[in-house]
Amino acid sequence: MNREIWEFLAGGSRRVMRAWIDKERISARERAKLDASLERLRTLDFALVSKKLMAGPLKGTKVYKLRLRCENRELRPMLCRGPVGSPLDYTLLEGAIEVGRQLRPPDAEQRADENRVMLIERPQWREIY
Amino acid sequence: MSEEDLKDRRERLRCDVRDNPEYREQYANSVLTENVSTQVQALRRQRGLTQEDLARKIGTKQPRISNIETPPEGDDPPNWEVATLNRIAHALGTRLKITFETYGSLVEELGSVSSDSLRRAEPENDPVLSPRPEAPGPDRNAPERTQWMQMLMVPWLWEEKLDIGRLTAWLNGRGLPPVGRDEEPYHWLLRGIAIPDAKAREFLERRLAERLAIVLGEEPDVHPLVEGDAEEFLVNLYWTCVGLTRPSFLAEQLWQAYKRLRITRPSGAVRDALGAAMVQNQFGETKPLKEIWEPMIEKGRHPWLRGNEVVGFEGILARHRTVKPDIEKIFWALGRISQRWDGTPEEQTEFSRLIRKVPALDEYSVARKLIDSAYAMPGGWSEWATKLLPTFHTKEGNDGSLEIRVNFGGATVFARWPAGGSAETSYRGAGSAREEARERWGAPGRPNLRVLLNALLTSLGNSETASEIERKIAHTLLLGRLVGPSEGNAPEDATTLIAATLVRTMERRLTV
Numbered sequence: 323m324n325r326e327i328w329e330f331l332a333g334g335s336r337r338v339m340r341a342w343i344d345k346e347r348i349s350a351r352e353r354a355k356l357d358a359s360l361e362r363l364r365t366l367d368f369a370l371v372s373k374k375l376m377a378g379p380l381k382g383t384k385v386y387k388l389r390l391r392c393e394n395r396e397l398r399p400m401l402c403r404g405p406v407g408s409p410l411d412y413t414l415l416e417g418a419i420e421v422g423r424q425l426r427p428p429d430a431e432q433r434a435d436e437n438r439v440m441l442i443e444r445p446q447w448r449e450i451y
Numbered sequence: 452m453s454e455e456d457l458k459d460r461r462e463r464l465r466c467d468v469r470d471n472p473e474y475r476e477q478y479a480n481s482v483l484t485e486n487v488s489t490q491v492q493a494l495r496r497q498r499g500l501t502q503e504d505l506a507r508k509i510g511t512k513q514p515r516i517s518n519i520e521t522p523p524e525g526d527d528p529p530n531w532e533v534a535t536l537n538r539i540a541h542a543l544g545t546r547l548k549i550t551f552e553t554y555g556s557l558v559e560e561l562g563s564v565s566s567d568s569l570r571r572a573e574p575e576n577d578p579v580l581s582p583r584p585e586a587p588g589p590d591r592n593a594p595e596r597t598q599w600m601q602m603l604m605v606p607w608l609w610e611e612k613l614d615i616g617r618l619t620a621w622l623n624g625r626g627l628p629p630v631g632r633d634e635e636p637y638h639w640l641l642r643g644i645a646i647p648d649a650k651a652r653e654f655l656e657r658r659l660a661e662r663l664a665i666v667l668g669e670e671p672d673v674h675p676l677v678e679g680d681a682e683e684f685l686v687n688l689y690w691t692c693v694g695l696t697r698p699s700f701l702a703e704q705l706w707q708a709y710k711r712l713r714i715t716r717p718s719g720a721v722r723d724a725l726g727a728a729m730v731q732n733q734f735g736e737t738k739p740l741k742e743i744w745e746p747m748i749e750k751g752r753h754p755w756l757r758g759n760e761v762v763g764f765e766g767i768l769a770r771h772r773t774v775k776p777d778i779e780k781i782f783w784a785l786g787r788i789s790q791r792w793d794g795t796p797e798e799q800t801e802f803s804r805l806i807r808k809v810p811a812l813d814e815y816s817v818a819r820k821l822i823d824s825a826y827a828m829p830g831g832w833s834e835w836a837t838k839l840l841p842t843f844h845t846k847e848g849n850d851g852s853l854e855i856r857v858n859f860g861g862a863t864v865f866a867r868w869p870a871g872g873s874a875e876t877s878y879r880g881a882g883s884a885r886e887e888a889r890e891r892w893g894a895p896g897r898p899n900l901r902v903l904l905n906a907l908l909t910s911l912g913n914s915e916t917a918s919e920i921e922r923k924i925a926h927t928l929l930l931g932r933l934v935g936p937s938e939g940n941a942p943e944d945a946t947t948l949i950a951a952t953l954v955r956t957m958e959r960r961l962t963v
Contacts, residue, residue: 355527367669389524
């Protein structure tokens with residue numbers, strides 16, 4: 323049971339995750355962790371990965387955040403299931419970092435939720451990650 | 452996932468692993484951690500074990516297993532002991548294999564790990580150790596459409612691959628025998644595995660439970676897996692779980708569904724199906740008891756699930772049967788119900804039905820405890836309820852005469868054998884002062900308990916109301932045999948013998 327991992331395209335063209343990786347200078351180690359986790363999401367049943375790799379859904383939303391603790395900060399990419407096409411797929415909605423329990427950007431959860439709604443309205447605003 | 456995408460990802464990974472030592476070390480660490488932790492979890496679920504079960508098998512506590520399955524964030528790689536992992540491997544019917552691999556193998560393995568690839572056959576099903584038998588055929592005595600369903604389901608379950616696509620389609624009412632909407636999909640799913648070979652059926656049930664657990668794990672309650680009526684899908688999913696009764700596979704996922712759904716307001720049909728599924732597949736010894744069954748009994752309702760004291764009682768009965776033997780809790784439930792109810796005729800009938808559901812009531816210790824709990828102070832039954840309890844008396848006169856008297860619900864059945872006379876039986880209905888249906892049995896002779904007993908049973912069998920009375924008596928005697936010779940002077944072992952014979956005979960009659 324394989325799934326696709328998609329990436330939201332802000333404005334229909336800007337890859338939010340690639341932009342985030344550049345902006346936050348995600349290190350090679352951090353990226354390795356992210357890649358390994360996404361590979362597990364792609365290939366394993368939801369029940370096997372949901373508690374281990376993700377937290378959520380965040381209150382009042384259908385957004386989850388990946389849990390990736392790195393050396394001095396935690397990567398918290400926001401994602402959701404679906405929300406269009408196959409219900410088994412995931413879509414990465416927004417990049418985020420957590421340092422000292424503070425999210426960066428602070429409104430990452432809200433943005434992710436807005437991006438999800440946007441994607442439902444415009445299903446073509448995503449690409450395979 | 453297309454071949455092209457996989458090829459692209461492999462190429463990117465190949466470059467990262469080749470060019471960046473930090474990347475490859477971290478990627479290898481993450482893969483190691485996740486492979487081990489996920490495989491322990493996947494195998495445990497494949498075997499139908501809870502974390503507590505596995506912990507018990509290797510002589511540790513549940514949090515240790517939880518810690519292995521969900522390592523603390525950032526603990527990479529975790530400080531697992533090989534000896535512990537080895538014990539887990541054996542407990543799961545597998546061996547631990549540790550090898551050193553090239554970094555290039557990370558690229559080769561990309562996309563190869565899946566829920567299927569993590570599963571391992573138990574030694575008894577290991578195809579290398581013993582050839583796997585062919586999938587059993589359908590039940591030739593079953594209706595044609597049932598055979599049709601079995602021919603679909605059995606090979607699908609016999610395969611190792613956990614393809615749940617077909618299962619979700621069936622649960623959604625697609626791919627079933629062409630019968631329109633006159634039968635719910637869950638009926639067909641349960642018929643599809645009802646083959647005569649008990650061993651094979653057991654295997655199929657486990658396999659179906661394992662796949663249902665995967666479907667439940669996808670959280671279809673909050674994230675619909677099918678187009679169309681999502682609630683109908685859930686109802687069929689939960690009722691299939693009811694029919695299987697495999698708590699080790701299903702209980703945890705059903706409990707999680709309950710926790711997610713209880714803050715929402717799905718239809719009554721969904722709540723009823725989930726409630727029934729949780730009765731048959733209870734998660735742990737205390738959670739459903741404290742959160743569902745006890746409140747139902749104490750308040751006669753539950754804030755979310757539909758159900759009253761009777762459903763709560765069924766939950767406690769199923770807990771006793773499938774999770775933790777706890778007869779005292781069953782007696783507690785009867786006591787609380789008797790105190791809550793007023794004892795109307797309908798309630799008396801229902802309460803009698805509940806008493807009959809107490810397991811192993813024909814065992815001395817159980818019936819004795821039931822009677823003790825009924826008369827306990829405080830906490831005993833309401834007076835109206837104690838009157839439903841039958842009493843059983845024997846009396847042996849100094850002249851050798853015998854009398855058996857069974858009282859239940861105000862009615863009394865007599866069997867007497869005076870010295871030098873014949874056995875005779877009679878019945879006195881509730882509220883009546885007159886004995887009816889007096890019958891004599893055989894020629895005068897020396898009173899004999901067994902003969903008298905048979906006379907009593909035959910008399911009951913001949914009477915017009917025999918069926919109802921037989922049922923009452925059968926139930927009565929399950930309890931009455933233990934009340935003892937409170938009025939008579941027959942030795943206790945004789946009393947018990949009579950009652951036991953009565954019970955066995957009555958049970959045979961009821962079975963017929």
